[in-house]
Amino acid sequence: MSIQTVLEAKVKEAILSIFGAELTSVEFQPTRKDFEGDVTVVVFPMLRVVKGNPVQIGEQLGAFLKDAVDEVSDFNVVKGFLNLVLRDAFYVGFFNGIKEASNYGFVEERTADAVMVEYSSPNTNKPLHLGHIRNNLLGYSVAEILKASGKKVYKTQIINDRGIHICKSMVAWQRFGNDKTPENTGLKGDKLVGNYYVAFDKAYKVEIAKLVADGVDEKIAAKEAPILKEAQEMLIKWEAGDAEVTSLWKRMNAWVYEGFAITYKNMGVNFDKLYYESDTYLLGKDVVADGLRKGVFFKKEDGSVWIDLTDEGLDEKIVLRSDGTAVYMTQDIGTAIQRVNDYPDIKGMVYTVGNEQDYHFKVLFLILKKLGFSWAEHLHHLSYGMVDLPSGKMKSREGTVVDADDLMNDMTTTARELSEELGKLEEYSHEEKQELYKMVGMGALKYYILKVDPKKRILFNPEESVDFQGNTGPFIQYTYARIQSILRKANNAGVVLSRTIETSFKLHEKEKELIKQLQLFPETIQLAATNFSPALLANYVYDLVKEFNSFYQQVSILGETDEQKKALRVQLSQKVSEVIESGFKLLGINVPERM
């Protein structure tokens, strides 16, 4: 039973016996550092049931608790705040209880409660950029956090591998490609294909300008440009299963997948199952037909199928075109159902998609509910803000993007330069150094992105590089490395790590603060899971690390002559490093032994 549960029961008992009043709940908060105490009971809300002066009520309550609860050693009242001082024995006891636990803070998986997390979901016509990085890091991290909170998780994505935009890069490659391949150019496959997506747009604009110069109206020109016509014809051929088009499509997509695989590997993300739009885009149609019979949808005169959501405050939304072909919504309905068919233990799904699609997902979830699927009650759109540049929105077509591979390389380079300047790694081999630079560079990038509340938009200025000092990934990695160094030395010196600390032990202020911070880890994981927010975890780890560094500067660990003190300090350091490691693991960030 937690101390808070004990205190809550006792506070209620006290109010009942002293004032004869019943409390439904008690408000606790950690005592602010400027006051003496550990836990604060807020007296104000009690005024609703107890008449009187809050300070006097606090005094009486404090006296009762000091008497009735072993852990409470003292108290003081400031205005309406009752600050309780807890005995060191309580903290020592807590620490003895967790220090040997291997997965502290993590909850055992409950398989009955599975959830599917979708993220990444790229188009196969261009390389991944900074926007995808945010998506990938968020989705991956949320999946790991959900796992740690006790859920079974399947990571997935839906690959947008068909449609007019894919045909555009295919047409451009046919026109301007001269049989260039990743093999004969040495270019990464997704980069090569992306170049033709840009080339298409360029040629398209030239053609429009030419038509306009010939006196054609601009709007008509935009529809009549030959290269666009060509792409549209190619899409029709693709849907008809034309052998030549299909073969080119498979070939170019394969190049892209090879490129993506490298990017994902460098980013450190992975998937349990892949879905392809080309496999699922037809599936939703049956469901729509079925829903039409049930009266969930209705058909307009031209044959198109719609759903009326005006009662829910939304509009009418199309779910099938008049020519019977699927729209985006149709495909998403089908994909959702397909997933539950494939994994019947799924109770819910999380879609990691940018906030520009808030409306789409609102509608999708509503449709699935109306179709009567029980799991539709547990769908969540993990909506995140865009990553914008100082110049505005990133646009692949116009080449104004921060490329994912380039950015990751830049980060590694910066980490190397910084590290070489400090020159602490003489004994490392070339390979070990490379691995470390990458770890630190990626740590900086990942932390930079994940520490921000997902729903806020990020302004990324490529001119000002991501920091490596202060509230950053490398700062936390550095603290971890420093602890590892202490642990190596402690091990050589024969410090006994398993030693149980006596409950009569008098804690140093900094030791107590560290234990308090460690206590918060399990609830932080749960909070991050229910809020789908890695930022909460990132900020927790930062606070823990700040607390540790302060402890590290103020007290001597290995230099301590009192054996029990030394043992506690080494044990504390070890536990802190374990929590840093597992907390960072949930953010997808690795930690180094040295740096």
Add this chain to the structure above:
RNA sequence: GGUGGCAUAGCUCAGCUGGAUAGAGCACCUGCCUUCUAAGCAGGCGGUCCUAGGUUCGAAUCCUAGUGCCAUCACCA
């Protein structure tokens, strides 16, 4: 125009279900490496929490209205 999101220090961000004097980092200024890694620590400077009302013992937080920025409202995805 309708709908949704955001607005906190010069800059980038925290601030959990309303609680005590609004916190970090960067930048700028001071100190601290012959002692466990200075990518660190300690301190200083810096705030009309967008504006105006309201609810409350108490509002950065909740409600209403307004302002600004972003997104969205296609037989595009």
